[in-house]
Amino acid sequence: MILSKRITAMQESPIRKLVPFAQAAKAQGKKVYHLNIGQPDIETPSSFMEAVKNFDEKVLSYALSQGSPELIDGIRQYYAKHGMNFENDEILITNGGSEAILFAIIAIADPGDEILVPEPFYTNYNGFSSAVNVNVSPITCKAEDGFHLPSKKAIEEVINTKTKAILLSNPGNPTGVVYTKEEIQMLAQLAKEYNLFIIADEVYREFVYDGLEFTSFGEIKEIEDRVIIVDSISKRYSACGARIGSIASKNKELMKQILKLCQGRLCVPTLEQVGAVELYKTSDTYFNAVNQEYDKRRKIVYEALQTMPGVLCKKPTGAFYVVAKLPVDDAEKFVVWLLSEFDVNGETVMMAPAEGFYATPGLGKDEARIAYILNEDDLTKAMEILKIALEKYPNKTI
Numbered sequence: 001m002i003l004s005k006r007i008t009a010m011q012e013s014p015i016r017k018l019v020p021f022a023q024a025a026k027a028q029g030k031k032v033y034h035l036n037i038g039q040p041d042i043e044t045p046s047s048f049m050e051a052v053k054n055f056d057e058k059v060l061s062y063a064l065s066q067g068s069p070e071l072i073d074g075i076r077q078y079y080a081k082h083g084m085n086f087e088n089d090e091i092l093i094t095n096g097g098s099e100a101i102l103f104a105i106i107a108i109a110d111p112g113d114e115i116l117v118p119e120p121f122y123t124n125y126n127g128f129s130s131a132v133n134v135n136v137s138p139i140t141c142k143a144e145d146g147f148h149l150p151s152k153k154a155i156e157e158v159i160n161t162k163t164k165a166i167l168l169s170n171p172g173n174p175t176g177v178v179y180t181k182e183e184i185q186m187l188a189q190l191a192k193e194y195n196l197f198i199i200a201d202e203v204y205r206e207f208v209y210d211g212l213e214f215t216s217f218g219e220i221k222e223i224e225d226r227v228i229i230v231d232s233i234s235k236r237y238s239a240c241g242a243r244i245g246s247i248a249s250k251n252k253e254l255m256k257q258i259l260k261l262c263q264g265r266l267c268v269p270t271l272e273q274v275g276a277v278e279l280y281k282t283s284d285t286y287f288n289a290v291n292q293e294y295d296k297r298r299k300i301v302y303e304a305l306q307t308m309p310g311v312l313c314k315k316p317t318g319a320f321y322v323v324a325k326l327p328v329d330d331a332e333k334f335v336v337w338l339l340s341e342f343d344v345n346g347e348t349v350m351m352a353p354a355e356g357f358y359a360t361p362g363l364g365k366d367e368a369r370i371a372y373i374l375n376e377d378d379l380t381k382a383m384e385i386l387k388i389a390l391e392k393y394p395n396k397t398i
């Protein structure tokens with residue numbers, strides 16, 4: 001039997017593909033510190049579980065395709081607090097931010113069209129695009145520049161008649177970059193000049209450090225009909241397993257079309273929406289506490305990386321990731337070695353090799369993404385192990 005070219009061409013998740021090596025390490029009795037995946041260990045606010053426990057309908061029925069009206073209203077109010085004025089029919093509930101990204105791509109691009117994406121990027125941007133025959137055109141950003149955007153002129157060089165949109169995560173996964181107001185305005189200007197949509201994946205909106213100001217595309221009135229905001233409770237409320245996300249846009253015609261996709265997949269789980277309604281009522285003090293925790297972890301990772309000879313990274317300012325250049329020829333081989341041939345007293349670490357976060361062949365080969373999602377003690381230990389590993393690795397380049 002022959003499978004479709006588009007599914008066989010779709011890339012494997014670079015975050016998950018080395019999992020069998022981690023499983024084998026664990027089967028041998030090794031402890032693996034997972035720095036490879038963005039699964040926070042922060043407790044989900046108990047209001048979610050309480051609401052689910054108190055659900056007392058006799059039938060667990062389908063929810064509305066657009067999402068539960070209470071949840072939509074909760075998200076509308078949340079946006080209003082962040083200076084974005086959506087109406088309830090401008091918000092749709094999706095199965096995680098993941099489905100929101102897929103629906104946005106399907107709604108704005110035809111097969112053969114192109115979407116500009118700053119690289120390194122969240123890998124599903126590439127996976128979902130290629131699954132619907134849309135091409136990702138990378139805008140290359142560099143570790144040396146803290147992964148900030150190149151000039152407007154450099155971006156214009158990648159735009160052509162097939163370009164439909166700019167898709168980006170801000171704060172960035174995998175880079176931890178928080179784009180400046182000027183960068184956001186520059187992209188908004190490009191969207192206007194070249195008639196592009198902006199798919200703004202802002203699932204890490206709250207995770208911004210060093211007192212930096214976060215600018216959402218949803219605040220820029222002049223391009224409001226071009227902006228599609230992707231959101232999720234996965235990271236915001238540490239509720240990855242709930243699979244609740246949303247898509248919001250002032251472009252009512254676009255939302256009307258995306259609703260057809262929502263109707264096709266019937267609905268998002270009813271119970272999880274009941275829990276999510278309560279999460280959106282969480283007070284801001286929750287975010288302050290969570291931010292302080294991530295900030296401590298960020299410092300541990302960044303400061304440890306600075307002590308490792310040949311490692312290069314700028315201090316990340318958002319989300320909970322950092323991409324570091326390592327003194328190795330091939331970060332994927334290094335991670336496989338960490339899992340299969342190395343340990344310090346029965347313990348090792350796992351990271352995500354960064355090559356899969358790039359569309360340009362060959363880029364990111366010597367880079368890895370570290371997610372600082374472990375508690376301070378484990379993270380400190382994991383970074384000590386990484387330092388020893390880099391000293392002992394036989395194929396290091398320095």
Ligand SMILES: Cc1ncc(COP(=O)(O)O)c(C=O)c1O
Nearest residue numbers: 096097098122169173232234245
């Ligand atoms: C930038 C970004 N967008 C979207 C998602 C998807 O999240 P979910 O589908 O869990 O909402 C993730 C998950 O890691 C992410 O990092």
